[in-house]
Amino acid sequence: MWVVHSPDVAVRHAFSPSPHNLLSKITACYRSIRKDISPRCSGSMDRLTLSHCGRKQATVRTCTVSGFPTELLEMRSEESSLHVLLIPGNPGIVLYYKDFVEAIYQLLEGQASVTGKDYQLGHFKQLGIFVMQQSILEYLSCSKVDEYDFFTRIGSMEGCFHWKNKLIIRKISFMLPVCFFSLIQYVYSTFQVDFIEQEYQNSEHPLILVGHSIGSYICLDIFKRLQQQVKYVIGLYPFLSLNKNSLKQSMIGLISRSSIVSTTISYFVSFLGSLPTWVQVAMVRKCLGQSWSSTAVDATCSHLLQYHMMRNMLFMAMTEFEKLSEEPDWMFVKKKHNQISLLFGIDDHWGPLSLFEEVSRMVPGLALSIEREGHMHSFCCTEAGSLWAGHHVATLIKNQIAK
Template sequence: MEHRLFRPAACGGGARLSSAGSGMERGRLLAPFPPREQATARVCMVSSFATELLEIRSREPSPPLHVLVIPGNPGIVGFYKDFVEALYENLGGQASVTAIGHISHGQKDCERGRLFSLQEQIDHKVDFLEQEVLHTEQSIILVGHSIGAYIGLEIFKRLQKKVDFFVGLYPFLSLNKSSMKQSTIGYIARSSLLSKGVSLLVSFIGSLQPSVTRSIVRRLLGSSWSAAAVDAGCSHLLQYHTMHNVLFMAKTEFLKLHEKPDWNFIRAKQDQIAFLFGVDDHWGPLAHMEEISKHAPGVALSVEKEGHTHGYCCTEAGCWDIERMDVKFFVAFAASVNDCFVLDDATCHGELSCPTHNGHLAFHKILPHHCKC
């Protein structure tokens, strides 16, 4: 039985997808998705901060790969439930996948109203990797969404000998001065009074009868959102402490992202970096992709053309489509170092090839190993 409700057992980014999406998108939303392994929620302490995780452990006793998913803002792991499950399935169940939430973006106010900056959230993710993952022999791949892409790059800079590959999805790496939405959010975030007012309004909606709250979330945030994303929105986002932290983090993001990206680092690691952009995404416009191409031409760049928007993680169709793009990036990286990621044919759909082995890629469960072609 599939359990949709996201409920962490203990105290511990996504924008809407337009309901007026393409006919193809609506058709996929009505189509059944394959049964899959369910991600489990747990809370662990990282540097004394309660941290919500959503994870699926590999079926292998010694999995070769660990994928860490870093959310945008809001950093609520429940928004990524479908994505984590889809990624795990299409990696053949032989890689562990973990989504890590931001501090104080959880269901309970365990930090007693404290506000956390972008830099503190970056430090938190580094501490988590050092505590939970770096002592293993697993290859580490970082997948960052929105501001999570910026966080992932900063982690990569600090753990260059430990991280093998980085993928940024709909990346928010610098400010878009032509975006009215960014200007509005920035104006609210800079005002302590407005931030508190918005947080109070949101928490009031969260205090209503559950059926009323759910209806409002569906209406305001997206009728095409998955059940898991709606559950997470109701239980986590509509909390005073969460919304206050979302806005405070946004304030510090806008201050930091006035700076230019670290082109020297991106260029130095360009063979280990990939980005996926959206066609009409004000957080990561195509102009930013062109700038990356100019400064670091070796970075793998792609544009998603199925009609998903910045909040892909909140719809099942978006999760499956974007996740398949991730797998392609992983395969390309493995091929570049003369190792093949070996996938089953259902995962690859015949679309992937190993450029270092005459275009051949063995199809089997994923496992980094020297190609036997």
Template sequence: MVSLRCAVGLCSSAQIGKRGIHGDSQAHAEGAGHDQDMSGVEVLAAIPCSFATELLEIRSKEPSLHVLLIAGNPGIAAFYKDCVEALYENLGGQASITAIGHISHSQKDCEHGRLFSLYEQIDHKVDFIEQELQHSEQPIVLVGHSIGAYIGLEVFKRLQNKIKFIVGLYPFLKMNKSSVTQSAIGYIARSSLLSKWASLFASFIGSLRPSITRGIVRRFLGPSWSVTAVDAACSHLLRYNTMRNVLFMAMTEFQKLTEEPDWTFIRAQEDKMAFLFGVDDHWGPLSHLEEISKHAPRVTLSVETEGHTHGYCCTEAGSVWVADYIANLIKNQMLLWNN
């Protein structure tokens, strides 16, 4: 039977026998023990450690590889539950799948109000791989969604001897100056006052009766969203600490992504990369696909034309389609590796 769990507050075996991610923060997670949050997902409540880390995992008994899915922003692993399950099934149960969220994009404010930048989130993913997968004998495939694709590239750059392949889904690799949405988010994110007010409003919606909160989410955020996505929004996104970190991370993203991607690195590793773009996606417009093709022509590039959106993980159909795309890529790569 497939076991899908969300582990929070991981700590090193040297501390209490559970896995953990360490950093220079003095913040500690709260509580200990078990709780039940999302349907079908076991939640291990936070245990004292450096950084609480939310994961969705399906462990294969005899894995031939390990897929690490890096969330976009908001960095909530729970949004990827349907995709993780579908990917595991599409790979025939022969791969362990882990979806990793971002620090403090979580149900509980385990870091006591601390805000984390894009590069701190990158460091967090590097630490996770070095601590949790350092003894893994299986190839590691990175899958990054949106800004997670940029994070994945930076992780790959630092851990080239550990990463076998990287897939960017609807990648956000540089700013789109013509995007009104990006301009609006950037305006709010740059203002501490506006960010606080937006986060307070989100937390107010999240504090209402569950039926009212779910109704608001369905009406205004995602009338076509899956049950999984609505649950994740209600339990994680509509929290003050999450929204503050979403906006702070966005501010640091927008500052960094005014720069061009590292074309030298992408060209050097082009045989180990694939990107999936959407037809009408302001985060990753087709003009960016054309730039990649120009600078690194051997990168595997695809365009999704099935009508899914940048937030593919918020619908069951999008999650299943993308999982099938990833699985086919991995299967083709495994044939090359074996030859």
């Protein structure tokens, strides 16, 4: 151990030109990175056995919804009496919730089939967000016929991929101020409703929706449209309105509204994603936290570190910020207050305690909880957070089953 009396001494020791010292530091750095990417367990061996070897594993399936490939994380039960559908937060990567989904299934002891559904746009690697934008514009064309016809008369879109992209960008730039709500409603809620009607149309079992962050908002909107089919809605760390006191939200809003900044960030993220996998894993662990589970690290490296994924995430954040500047639909929440439960965090700028107080005031009698265990908004990125949230959700569901 060093005894340092001045900064100069520390610098001389740290940057000694000795080949032996340099080799030692390189070896130590390599061992540190190898340690970061090796399998780890935060707890005893018994807990590791319970978490990974002693429980049924979720499976990944891809299905087509409204013409778009959609990734599902599923745990099916032959003895289930209800369905649990998880709607994740932005960027909609359902693989982050693998530990969470497995915890819910295990704690419910097979009484429910649990499905996590993504809404990421990253599957469209060739066209990226432009494919979804085109579908959105077609969906909105009934109310925007004049603007749509004006741009299509400029030139033919057939056989010219680049012109088609420019055309869509120009239409989006002209229409964004007036179609934010329809955009978020289509990409989020309508897409989810189409999936529910496709997958559960012949099912007699009730449906319970679990939403995280903006997923809570999506679940409430789905509930409005499928009130007969949805039995209960659980919102975790809900993002229901903007937090004007949050500097982080202000910064994200500025970034997402700037095409130049968003593009620059997306290219940088894409560069990181082009690095060797072991380097990506080491960087994610170093930058985002040693407590992250291997599931979350793998999902980040395989899905998030891509140009189109980052652009899509920022684009959707922009639409969220615009829509959530409005007041939530308190009238609907009051009407269905006995079928809704919300969980808030102590230090969560997306769903702050000020929102908890507002909900308490606006909807007396609504089932509200505050998580005081120290888990973050991104609870699904740690095994401890996934297990705690899974226990919370399973308890609420069991209470509903008992009624």
